[in-house]
Amino acid sequence: MTTPDRHARSMLPIPDLPRPGLTTYDAKDPATSYPPIEPLLPPAGAPNVVVVLLDDVGFGAASVFGGPCATPTAERLAAGGLTYNRFHTTALCAPTRQALLTGRNHHSVGMGSITETATSAPGNSSVRPNTKAPLAMTLKLNGYSTAQFGKCHEVPVWQSSPLGPFDAWPSGGGGFETFYGFIGGENNQWEPALYEGTTPVEPPATAEEGYHLTEDLADRAVGWVRQQKALMPDKPFFLYFAPGATHAPHHVPKEWADRYAGRFDDGWDVQRERTFARQKELGVIPADAELTARHDEIPAWDDMPDELKPVLARQMEVYAGFLEHTDHHVARVIDAIDDLGVLEDTLIYYIVGDNGASAEGTVNGAFNEMANFNGMAGLETPEFLLSKVDDFGSPDSYNHYSVGWAWAMNTPFQWTKQVASHWGGTRNGAIVHWPRGIDEPGGLRSQFTHVIDLAPTILEAAGIPEPTMVNGVQQSPMEGTSMLYSFGEAGAPERHDLQYFEMFGNRGIYHQGWSAVTKHRTPWDMVGGDLAAFDDDVWELYDGSVDHSQARDLASEQPERLAHLQRLWLIEATKYGVLPMDDRTGERANPDLAGRPTLIQGTSQTFYPGMGRLSENSVLSIKNRSFSVTADIEVPEAGAGGVIIAQGGRFGGWAVYVKEGALAFSYNVLGIQEFRTVADVAIPAGRHQVRMDLAYDGGGLAKGGDVTLHHDGEQVGAGRVEATQPMVFSADETTDVGYESGTAVSADYSTATSRFRGTIHQVRIDIGDDSHDHLVDPDERHRIAMARQ
Structure with a gap:
């Protein structure tokens, strides 16, 4: 379908074309006539569209593709729709997402890798050219309601602070009228850093009250789609549901993980054989397919230490529960659409993973990824991991499974996420459900398809042409191929027959x-x-x-x-x-060296009260060097309390705060050790300058230092930090002034009690000239950036 109505839809926004006619002098003149104002709508018959994109799920993980993790919602949609067993992604999250949202190859839209490793080369800049407008923008400008819930990892790192610019944010230049979720590669599922639009917001409840991010995202999506149909029943919607699940940390309520107790005790080699047999039984791989061999880089289950095997098995139990829990909440969104009576007219893509399963959890897996990120994985001995086995997946963990499980979750293919050469990195299961547009419920489709094919498929289904002009900028053609031809004919020759990786x-x-x-x-x-x-x-x-x-x-x-x-x-x-x-x-x-902008320059940075949700790359690095924190505060007669400034959280970070009226400093190393220094006297009422100095020991990375506390230049306390984190505090926690979001650095307060009682005028961080960062292996910095996406 080209342009079935009077709108010139190839140019967006659609130009207003007033019709010439008689203009009367008096509106009461009987000859006065104007057509009624009509709201902009897509062409007649355009479906609602839902795209569900899961995170870090391999082809062999979900039960709908023969895996061990129950996904009844995916199975239900497959039974009523089509299963694609040769659907492909880019092997990494941000590139896949940008390709999906634009219909172009990931290098074409600047996302050759993740935003944290962007360079000045056009294919790796992380900057989407304005000649390649996103699908959501095209749909919105054609009359769709648009909303995104969940993960957005397409914002260049130098644009990810609360000050933007917001051109790359979903509700900024991304075309989504509504956004609720997080910016970045991963997030704590129990205590996430959230945005509503471009405004930082706190979760509506705590982990202790039963909060979980996936459930929250589903609540928001259900509420939005209900309101959309209540207020605009004739207007179709585009809903992009992209939970952070099942990316690490693998956080899930214990009862979901316990459903799989004992299921993985035989290890990943045996699990791979079981999955392979089940895949053939289901027909999602051909009967003559072969199970690829295990590479030498991946250890055999039998070669793993016996004392570690209960931990390794629990890692997979937690992951399986996490995936089933995610599928359960996807069901809530689908059921809400069904309850509204519009499921028949809704085109649903359920993409089971944005790349292959993640092998970024090391050979042993991790209870707290931050230990690995900081080169301290040795702290997580088999004895330590075994002592934490019951806490995997809980709010006290920041966990990931081992390389062996990632390999098994990509059955029957070779390799894993990041390996764009082999299907283990790029082949993901996909399901399409559209009762009005599919005549063969339960059908299997084996044409080669790719994530860049979604956008042209959706536009063709809606009868909307690719725009040639968007916001005054001429557009380059989409590079994907519409899959609509395959909806009606299982044996149709594939049209997407050439694709690089x-x-x-x-x-x-x-x-x-x-x-x-x-x-x-x-x-x-x-x-x-x-x-x-x-x-x-x-x-x-x-x-x-x-x-x-x-x-x-x-x-x-x-x-x-x-x-x-x-x-x-x-x-x-x-x-x-x-x-x-x-x-x-x-x-x-x-x-x-990479040629991308950076926000922070110099050796001093000043903050003001209320500033918060500042990512680690928005704040001066105080690691491996001396530093001081100076605050200008006013203390009320009743005394002060709460956080002055905090960076990081429960799994690593530091905070300057007031405890029972006295200035205090806490340095938390990986959630394992907390070093506190508290002043000997309370801060008097009135306006004062308070300061914390940490004199770094030197002699290498991650060393300790002496702490001194001051009121108006006079020392009032001293203490000691025995060790520090050399590389990163957190993948998702931030820096906040006057309060602490996320999890709390110190056990002396909670996020609920962290708000400063008193007045903060400003806070300044000054770093010393004794940095030991030159000792950080540059390759190690890259490894950390990759492991956090």
């Missing part, structure tokens, strides 16, 4: 059934060792017509075909901005 040098190409691929680096080996030159990478060749899982490498048998595909990859890479390939690590973690 690339992520950090892991790369491949698909063309008419064949794939040529090369893995350049292993995701969990981010530090140490020399990478091969790109030209020295070893390529593999697979015939997808007879080898569904990339199990039989034909490179040595058909070198001419391999060479042809390698050349084709280079052509596509040139076309879409992949070049230059960039496998640098430390350089990309350094904004100056």
Whole structure:
């Protein structure tokens, strides 16, 4: 369908075209006539659209694709719709999301990797060109109501503070009229850092009161869609539901994890065999598909220490409960749409993962990811992990499962998330449900499809043309292929028959059934060792017509075909901005070397009361050096209390606060040790300057330091911090002035009691010239950036 109505929909906003006619002098003249004002609507028959995108779920995890994690909602939608078993993503979250939301390849929209490793190269800048308007904007300007709930990891890091600019935020330039969720790669499911639009907000309840982020997002989505249909029943909606689940931390109520007790005691090798058999039974892989071999980089279950195996099994129980819990809340959104009587007219995409399962949890997994991020994974000994086995998934944890489970959750394919060369990194299960547009409920579709195909499919289903102009900027064509042709014919020849893949040098190409691929680096080996030159990478060749899982490498048998595909990859890479390939690590973690802006300059930074939700890259780094915090405050006659400034939270951070009227400082190392210093006397009533100095010991990273506390220049207390965190405090906690959001750094207060009682005029951080950051391995910085996305 092209333009079935009078609107010129290829130019957005749709131009107002007043119709010439008789203009009378007096409105009472009988000849006075104007057509009634009509609200803008899409073409007749345009469906409601729901896109559900889960996070870090491999092809072999969900029960609908043969996995061990129950997903009855996905199964129900598949039974009433279509299952796509050759649907692909980019192998990483932010690139997949930007590709989905624009209908373009990830390098075409500047998202060659994650925002934290952006460079000044156009394909890796993390900046979406204004010639590639997002789908939500196109739908909104054609009369759709639009809303996003959940994760947004497409905002450049230098634009992620509460001051924006908001061009890349969902409700800024993203085309969504409503946004409720978080900005970044991951978030605490129990105590998240949330935004409503561009305004920081606090969760409506606490973990102790039963709060969980996925449930909150579902509540918001259900409320929005009900209100939309109550107030605008004739207007279709576009709902993008993208929970942070099941990305680490794997947080879920204990009863959901306990459903899987004992189910994974046999380990990942056995689980992979079980999943493979179930996949064939369901028919989601061909009967002649082969189970790919385990690579040497992935340990066998039998080679893991016996004392660690109960912990490893519990990690997977928690993850499985997390995925089932997520699917349950997706059901609530679907049921709300059904209850409104509009499910028949709603096109639903349920995409089970934005990339393959995540192998970023190390070989042993983690109870607190921050230990690994700070090079302190050795603190999590088997004895320590075993002592915490019952706490995995709880508010006291920040957990991730081991590499072995990630590999098993990508059955039957090779490799994992980040490995864009192989299907284990890029093949995700997808379900399409649209009763009015699908005549074969329960059908299987095996055409090659890709995440960039969603946008053109949705536009074709709605009868809306791709815009040629948006907000005065000429648009480049979408690069995806509409999947609508496959809805009605299982055997229709695939139309998306050429697709490149690339992520950090892991790369491949698909063309008419064949794939040529090369893995350049292993995701969990981010530090140490020399990478091969790109030209020295070893390529593999697979015939997808007879080898569904990339199990039989034909490179040595058909070198001419391999060479042809390698050349084709280079052509596509040139076309879409992949070049230059960039496998640098430390350089990309350094904004100056990478060529991206940074907010913070100099050695001093001043904050004012009420400032908060400041990400770690919005604040001067005080790690591995001396620093001081000076605050200008007024103390009431009744005495002061609460937080002056805090950075981080329960799993690592520091705070300057007032405890029972006295100035205090707390340094929390990984939630394992808390070092407190409290002044000997209370702060008198009136206006005062209070200061905390930490004199760093030196001699390397993560060392301790002496603490002194001052009132108006006079020392009033002294203490000691025995160790510090050298790399990062948190993946999601922030810096707040006059209160603390998220979790509390110190056990001396809670977030509910953290608000400062008194007046703060300003707070200043000054850092010393004794930095030891030069000792930080640049590759280690890159590893941390990757592990947090």
